[in-house]
Amino acid sequence: MLEIVGVTAGYGDGGRGGRDVTTVIEDVTMRVAAGEIVGLAGESGCGKTTLARVVTGLHRPSAGVVRVAGVDVHALRGRALRAHRRQVQMVFQDPYLTLSPRQTVGQALTEPLRIHRVGDARSRSARVRELLDLVGLDLQVGARRPGQLSGGQRQRVAIARALALEPRLLICDEPVTALDVSVQATVLNLLCDLRDRLEFGCLFITHDLAVLSQLADRIAVMRGGRIVEQGPTGDVTTHPSHPYTRTLLAATPTMDIAMSADGPED
Ligand SMILES: Nc1ncnc2c1ncn2[C@@H]1O[C@H](COP(=O)(O)OP(=O)(O)OP(=O)(O)O)[C@@H](O)[C@H]1O
Ligand SMILES: [Mg+2]
Structure with a gap:
């Protein structure tokens, strides 16, 4: 790979x-x-x-x-x-490198699909629901902004966004x-x-071998x-x-x- x-x-x-x-x-x-x-x-x-x-x-x-x-x-x-x-997609230490504080989670997850012209509005919102489910977040989280989430939830959103286009390498x-x-x-x-x-x-x-x-x-x-x-x-x-x-x-x-x-x- x-x-x-x-x-x-x-x-x-x-x-x-x-x-x-x-x-x-x-x-x-x-x-x-x-x-x-x-x-x-x-x-x-x-x-x-x-x-x-x-x-x-x-x-x-x-x-x-x-x-x-x-x-x-x-x-x-x-x-x-x-x-x-x-x-090839990236997930960073700071989720704000990929998430704008002004966008809702739903908008942040839709953006890569829109940029790469994947599907239509309907299939994109279905994909957003799928992505939230994939990373273990409630559907209601889609309406929130990154500042209204916990650090762990924010990193889940960043992971979901990185996976939106089904990359082969993360x-x-x-x-x-x-x-x-x-x-x-x-x-x-x-x-x-x-x-x-x-x-x-x-x-x-990571610098942390325990994690690895x-x-x-x-x-x-x-x-x-x-x-x-x-x-x-x-x-x-x-x-x-x-x-x-x-x-x-x-x-x-x-x-x-x-x-x-x-x-x-x-
Ligand atoms: N844009 C840049 N211009 C010049 N030097 C840079 C640039 N980015 C990084 N460096 C230098 O390159 C070296 C490696 O940096 P790098 O960011 O790759 O390290 P790292 O292993 O990711 O460190 P950390 O664990 O702190 O994130 C450092 O000495 C750094 O100062
Ligand atoms: Mg580094």
Whole structure:
């Protein structure tokens, strides 16, 4: 689904390509299969969001290739690029990066369908009801604005919006970092459940290895813009091969979040 091969990227030219003044990520190679959740862990500033921006096509790498469903993301232009962007959606730490405070939830969920000219008014409102149901929100929530929701509900809306166009790949950049631990658990459960039902691939970015140990099929550990270790979650968390992974694990507070505790009450 997603192949990242030898990607190097940095800043200094406004992201327009060519020679970057500072290299932020270097020679990154990773894969995410359909229906797989791959965690990307690493400390603040190591380059996680930069990699996410390269994968979505927002930032051009100075070397390497990103393929989604076999297509080189950075070789696309114009209409082909816009069509392709439907396949890759993002969920951010701050839901307000995708939700306008002035729009109702219903409007926010309709917008991607309208922009990509999917269906008519009737089928769109049916789809909005379906999306609310998918993320465990009551239909009445559709009439509210983001400011009238709890943090957990807002993040559910952001997830529903990201899934509106049935993407093949979901990139989650610290989506639960701003939430209380108990609410984190319900949102993580929701993501697992949705992945099982919809079979999108997911690149889940976090500095918190405890979150990944409960959620990810595989984990990649990034340090200073390089992947220092990657493998199945059980291997990486119980038999880390790189000293930096051991340091990260030692610094991770044990988080007792019960993955079975679920429910829309957040
Ligand atoms: N637009 C930009 N222009 C120049 N430098 C940038 C830009 N965005 C990020 N950087 C630098 O690139 C490096 C990596 O940033 P990035 O946002 O990818 O880190 P991160 O791993 O996502 O960190 P965090 O966990 O804090 O979100 C940092 O040193 C940052 O200062
Ligand atoms: Mg970041």
